[in-house]
Amino acid sequence: MLNILIVSDEAGNLYSLLESSGFNADTGKESQKTDSYDIAFLDLDVKNWQKKLSELKQQMPVICFAKPNVKTAVAAMKLGASDFLEKPLLGEVLTGAINKYKKKLLDDKYGYDKIIGTSSPMQEVFDLLRKSAASESNVLITGESGTGKELVARAIHRWSRRNEKLFMTINCSAIPDTLLESELFGFEKGSFTGANYPKKGLLELADGGTIFFDEIGDVSPLFQTKILRVLQEGEIMSIGGTRQKKVDLRIISATNKDLKTAVSKTNFREDLYYRLNVINIHLPPLRAKKEDMPVLAEHFVKKHSVKRKDMMIKGITKDAMDILMKHSYPGNVRELENIIERAISLTNCPEILPSDLPAFLKDTFSYNQTGTPKLRDAITTVERETIISALQESGGNISRAAVMLGIYRQQLQRKIKQLRIAT
Ligand SMILES: Nc1ncnc2c1ncn2[C@@H]1O[C@H](COP(=O)(O)OP(=O)(O)OP(=O)(O)O)[C@@H](O)[C@H]1O
Ligand SMILES: [Mg+2]
Structure with a gap:
């Protein structure tokens, strides 16, 4: 407000x-x-x-x-x-x-750059983010899926002295060991069959910038050995190359795994862990920073309402917000964002209503003020959502949607009018 x-x-x-x-x-x-x-x-x-x-x-x-x-x-x-x-x-x-x-x-x-949050755990995150941006130390960002790890990694780069150079994301789990060396270090012409041209590796391309090793907890032992050497020596050598090349890289990594436990189980090299984890930024799950929910929700309404050309969506009703506050968000901020984005595309009102929210949010929560579940509200919500999804599936064709729903066309038309569903 x-x-x-x-x-x-x-x-x-x-x-x-x-x-x-x-x-x-x-x-x-x-x-x-x-x-x-x-x-x-x-x-x-x-x-x-x-x-x-x-x-x-x-x-x-x-x-x-x-x-x-x-x-x-x-x-x-x-x-x-x-x-x-x-x-x-x-x-x-x-x-x-x-x-x-x-x-x-x-x-x-309500946040730092595009990262929204006023809760005290997020204030700590912003504080560390500022310090990381000013420093050259490697950063390990930990936290459950959807907590904003990539968002924070990008912000550190944007606020660092390297901001004019590349921010190179390497999705560690997507590179198979067979391609690892050629992807990371590149190759010289003729270094192997099919190497008809020289190719620079990702690490060389990012020279002077920031490398973001995403999902670092999923990398193979070979990957671990290769990047450890780069970190120790600050040098790379391409396949078929004859000389080491100096590279100036700042490493930010992220994982939703518990790397410390992986180290103790010897699945992750301890020496690499300490090199990557000079500064640790831990992002709390959304359920641990519920006070950020209203500002986050408002931020996502603003972010996604531009997609509605026919209506200006201003906010969220109190009843809908109450429902949103009760959920535990296993998918964290990403899940909240998806819920709001969906509600914005479904709503017929300038404010998001309980009926615009997915049914599973309301299964465990009654939005009736007295605390007694109102059967009629629940039925209306389910009816509305079923009709909307049938209409979406039929591409707005009422006759086809009626067949899918097993009712007559006239019945469906009446319902659409009654429930004020936009067609
Ligand atoms: N504090 C926040 N403020 C605004 N948007 C956020 C915040 N946290 C997360 N988001 C949004 O949530 C979505 C998920 O964030 P992001 O991709 O950074 O998560 P992640 O931690 O990298 O997830 P994963 O482990 O699944 O890769 C993005 O759309 C991001 O913009
Ligand atoms: Mg991510």
Whole structure:
């Protein structure tokens, strides 16, 4: 939720416009600290607006508004206003202006770069991420599937001094041992039958940049030996090559396996483990950072709502959010993102409803306020989802969908109308 500061003699009017659009607005009492606000609306009819603007812009984006006047607008923009709107302000114009800044604010305020999270485990992650970006040490990112390991790896590279060079992802489990050397180190022309041209290996291509060994826990003993040598010597030699070549690489690896246990069971080389794991960033599962759910969900609504050209999806109803909060997310943030993406493509409302969520989320949870499961709600949800998936499968053909559902076409048409399903 954004906190909006209004500085205007006509604040009352604006205040109610913003409240009715679902924002938290305030007229900013003298005593209140301005750093608790996310964005300000400054009326240029107030006295000393120039001074106010200079103060406020240090802390938040300031959107100025006044009667149409080019001179004032230019003066405000020169003094650092983020935007200029003409009076009288209408609800849509206000919401449009706020939404423009919302994404940026969300990214900066609710996370780091594109990684969203305000919980204390995520604050620790951001702290380590910043330190890793500034350092050259190798990083091992651990965490269950879907917790954002690749997202963090990319952010470290983006914020490191290597950001102009390549970020090379090597999906370790996808390279068979037979291709390992030629893929990683490359080969010279004529070094083996079929080597009709020289080819650079991935490690040489990434020279100066960052190598991301994804799923490092799944690599073969041969792979382990080969990369250990690169790490120890900082040199590579192509197949058929005669000289070692120096490479400057920073290694980030990720795994959802427990590498320490693998080391103790001698499935993973201990010397390699310590070389890779100079800095360990552990990403918590989503169930351990439930307080991040609302901001994550809001972030994914914003991210995926652009796919709906016919409707502006603004958010998630409280009932739907309650259901989302109850789930344990074995697939972590990726699972939450998929649920929201699906709901956005199914919904007929500007806000995601419980009926837009998959049935399995609701099996264990009743969204009836009194706590007693309402049979009619449950039936409606199942009916709605079954009809929507039949319509999707039939490509929107109502007759075919009716046959698939085992009902008459007229019956289906009635249901579609009743349940307000978009066809
Ligand atoms: N904190 C977060 N903020 C925003 N998006 C996130 C966050 N964590 C994960 N995601 C999103 O979830 C999805 C999965 O993330 P990612 O691919 O980085 O996970 P992973 O840990 O590498 O999973 P796997 O082990 O299955 O490869 C991506 O779409 C990513 O953008
Ligand atoms: Mg991954």
